[in-house]
Amino acid sequence: MARSINPARVDFVTLRLFCAVAQSGSITKGAEACHLALSAASRRLSDFESAAGSKLLERSAQGIALTPAGHVAVQHAMRLFQGFEQFSSELGDYASGVRGHVRLWANMSALTEFLPTALATFLERHPDIRVEVEEQLSGDIVRALVDGLADVGVFAENTPAYGLEVMPFQTDELVVLCARQHPLARAKRVSFKACLAHEFVGLNRSSSLLELTSRAAEQAGIPMRLRVQVRSFDAMCHMIAAGLGIGVVPLAACSAQVSVLGLKVLRLSDLWAERRLLMAAQAGGQLSPAAELLLKHLAASGPSAIPAAQAPASRPHGTRGRRG
Known part of the structure; x- marks a missing residue:
């Protein structure tokens, strides 16, 4: 039977200390961030490991590293802090009117x-x-x-x-953006399949838009060649304007950048573009x-x-x- 942690043996000060040590890689820096004496911090961490029944930190001359159990513990500790911050913020709102x-x-x-x-x-x-x-x-x-x-x-x-x-x-309309000098710039309307002959600028992995276009490329039987991946539509527009590839974006979200950067808008003939x-x-x-x-x-x-x-x-x- 798995051992459960006694909540009475874990407090938010210790959890905050554990997260600070994990992020800094140092018990000394973690203790300073939490305004604790080094001896008190070390004792709290040892008690926390004892309560968890697992070794959470690997101590060496180079500093502190998380064990596999420590990685799990820090993820749960961060979630607890987020929940407590929301709890405190929302109650504070009511208190302030x-x-x-x-x-x-x-x-x-x-x-x-x-x-x-x-x-x-x-x-x-x-x-x-x-x-x-x-x-x-x-x-x-x-x-x-x-x-x-x-x-x-x-x-x-x-x-x-x-x-x-x-x-x-x-509902938003997805369009293809390209630089004025791009081979597709003369077109007004294209199919996504035709676009797959060219390199793309895309959003980071796991975005719904990247998954949508990747799935469309898979259905077309042509690999999507991602040359650059960024984290925002604004960055996409600047990369496209620099000639690094074409990109599929929501038209309304990028309309301002289209005029400022002189990008060409191509309507997509595919049904999923709406x-x-x-x-x-x-x-x-x-x-x-x-x-x-x-x-x-x-x-x-x-x-x-x-x-x-x-x-x-x-x-x-x-x-x-x-x-x-």
Whole structure:
């Protein structure tokens, strides 16, 4: 039978110390960061390892390294801190007179194109509600909703969202951008298959847009040649303008950069180029009144042309998925 840790033997000071030591690779630096004497810090770490029943730190002349058990411990410790910070922040809001707190996670497309205006009108109508916004990958957003780290999420379609109440939010048009001197620049409309003859600039791995284009390339039977991968649409546009490749991006998210950098916009003839963004919350979950208000506001700001019946059906959530 696996040994369980006695919560009475672990406190937040020790967990914070353990994380500081893991990040700095030094007990001395970790103790300084937590304002603890070195002897007290060493004793706390030894007690923590004893409570865990596993060796968590490898000590050597070069410093401190995490053992495999230590890597697991630091991940859980960080999650506990995030939860405690949210707990403290939300209670602090109520104490200072703010009557609601909503954690909204959204992907880059939604944050760039649609959410600024929707959030501005929402906060104007509800000044006593605080909305904490975080940009994340679509798969991470779904996982945060299931785990209760986020109240409301906005992500790209085709992201597995079992166990969530999913609704349509907005639609964005995906286009191909290229530099003026690129061989495709004379075209106005192209198929994605024709684009695969050229090198691409793409987003980082695990983004929903990269997965969508990679899947389309696989279906076409032609490998997608990624020359550069970056973390934002803004960086993509600058790389494309420098002639490092072409890129598939949401048109509205990059319209300003298109004119500033002199990029050429090519419409895609593929059906998947019209991509839906979805919003979700826990199915059957007890949303706070503030989160309910935000969800209704976002639903009202979306296009009424997309019936809710077209949203992916929710199914019982099993194992946690990886990024999408």
